[in-house]
Amino acid sequence: MSMLTEMGKQAKEAAVVLSVLPTPRKNKALCHAADALLAAKDEILAANKADVEAAVAAGIKGAFIDRLTLTEKRLQEMADGLRQVASLDDPVGKVLSMKTLDNGLIIGQKRVPMGVIGIIFEARPNVTADAFGLCLKAGSAVILRGGKEAIGTNKKVVSVFQKALEEEGLPGACVQIVQDTNRETANEMMRLNGYLDLLIPRGGAGLIQNVVQNSTVPVIQTGVGNCHVYVDESADLEKAVRIVINAKTQRPGVCNACESLLVHESLKDTFLPMIGKALQEKQVEIRGDEDTCARVPGAVAATEEDWATEYEDYIISTRVVKDLDEAINHIRRYSTGHSEAIVTENYTNAQRFLNEVDAAAVYVNASTRFTDGGQFGFGAEIGISTQKLHARGPMGLTELTTTKYIIYGDGQIRE
Incomplete structure (x- = not known):
């Protein structure tokens, strides 16, 4: 069994727990994670400093370094984002409609978790916190695959979140980070059918087009912004x-x-x-x-x-x-x-x-x-969808759920 397949298996099991987790427990876990993030500030910033120094030594500069860099202010914003997500209404379980047919069947539609969400992104450590917070509140497990430039930061942030979850009695596998940043792992993740229910790329045009064109897992296209x-x-x-x-x-x-x-x-x-x-x-x-x-x-x-x-x-x-x-x-x-x-x-x-x-x-x-989930009042965002199916614009909690029909009967059979 490959490393990604094992991660997918663990994520599926964690998603079962999250799918029925009451809102108060989700909110408590998110606030605990926010506190843990700030408590580990020195370790996270040290890991980020090493990532930034390695990127600069490799000749990377400009806006890329800005996206990669964490400061105390940005770390505080990540923690604040988690608390804001905790304060938002939980879309899971919300009944969207309910009607009674002539035959007596009562048919409704309600929001349910997506399941397991995969996110492939570049050197933006804030995405790690945003994705974790939104997916947890939306009742889904998440597998993250970030760029090699931020791997030290991302590993540290995810380890902090996993420990916080376990302290709340939840599976650490609710959030996982792919530690192998080779291109082959990204390609394998695009084909992780049966484990991933949705794949979201966040980054430059090349990354997004590669995922859109090669993924066999359903994709939401995000974010190229001319x-x-x-x-x-x-x-x-x-x-x-x-x-x-x-x-x-x-x-x-x-x-x-x-x-x-x-x-x-x-x-x-x-x-x-x-x-x-x-x-x-x-x-x-x-x-x-x-x-x-x-x-x-x-x-x-x-x-x-x-x-x-x-x-x-x-x-x-x-x-x-x-x-x-x-x-x-x-x-x-x-x-x-x-x-x-x-x-x-x-x-x-x-x-x-x-x-x-x-x-x-x-x-x-x-x-x-x-154009930002936080600015629009959604809390953190998972990305900006530029496609027209399922979700468009800043993707918050609602966009990370799906729906199912629920039907109540009293012995009806189809003639």
């Missing part, structure tokens, strides 16, 4: 600057960061120099069309590839468009369906943008950085 902000002709320019700067620079290495800026042509002589200066003060490289390069000193010419690129870095592509129609058409062509925003004071244009732009989250006069 997100746009369109500044309409009626926009409040100071508001637009705040939104664009936040969307691009507040944390550029995440999937809801703005990667492309579209500007109405009537604003090219006013807004472009203004936003160009503001972006460059934040060390953002601007790759623009001819109009942009003519008005923003230091901007470089964009290529066709730039319009479709998720940089996850201090880089933004910028284009002047003649009107709302051209902005929407550009987004339709290059968007990954994640998060799109318009800055406008025109109600009609705002409504058209909301109605005609096809994305998981569409904003009027707000930063794309809000």
Whole structure:
């Protein structure tokens, strides 16, 4: 029996326990895990420091290192996220409908746990806590397979969670980490039918496409974010600057960061120099069309590839468009369906943008950085689904459950 098959077997057994675990016990376990996370702060940060140093020594830099790095603040946020999940309503067991047929059968539908969820992700240690918390509250066991760069951190965090669970009388196998980070283990995990009920990839476009194309386990596609902000002709320019700067620079290495800026042509002589200066003060490289390069000193010419690129870095592509129609058409062509925003004071244009732009989250006069389970009030999130089946947008507790029909009879048989 392979290592992953054994993990799958243990996860199935743990999932049986979780599927009938009362909400108060789940909440108590989550709060205990949050306390344990902070109690092990020094050990976790030491493991993370070693991971970061190894990544830097390997030549990795920029936004990747930011995603990999844990600080006391980020560790506190991970613990807070677990407590927030504990405070949320439990979707498991919720009856969605109930009706009586003419033959007397009473048919209902209720939410039930998914079972065992697998998550393949890259160098984001916070995902370990988010996935553990959400899956536990949703009544499912989870098998995690993180990137090699964060393996020391992830192993330590999972060991803390497992000990906390066992102290609560629950199986440690409710959460497991794949310690072998070779590509072969990821490929084997994609074929773990019979043990995994759902597989969720979190990371860059290459990882996600590999899982989507090669998995025999059902997959929810998440998170590639080529997100746009369109500044309409009626926009409040100071508001637009705040939104664009936040969307691009507040944390550029995440999937809801703005990667492309579209500007109405009537604003090219006013807004472009203004936003160009503001972006460059934040060390953002601007790759623009001819109009942009003519008005923003230091901007470089964009290529066709730039319009479709998720940089996850201090880089933004910028284009002047003649009107709302051209902005929407550009987004339709290059968007990954994640998060799109318009800055406008025109109600009609705002409504058209909301109605005609096809994305998981569409904003009027707000930063794309809000596409996040915590910001939406879901607690931690498992990822941002950019597909349309089962779940779309930030995936919280409800999206990690499925449903089943429950039928009450009194001896009825089918004629």
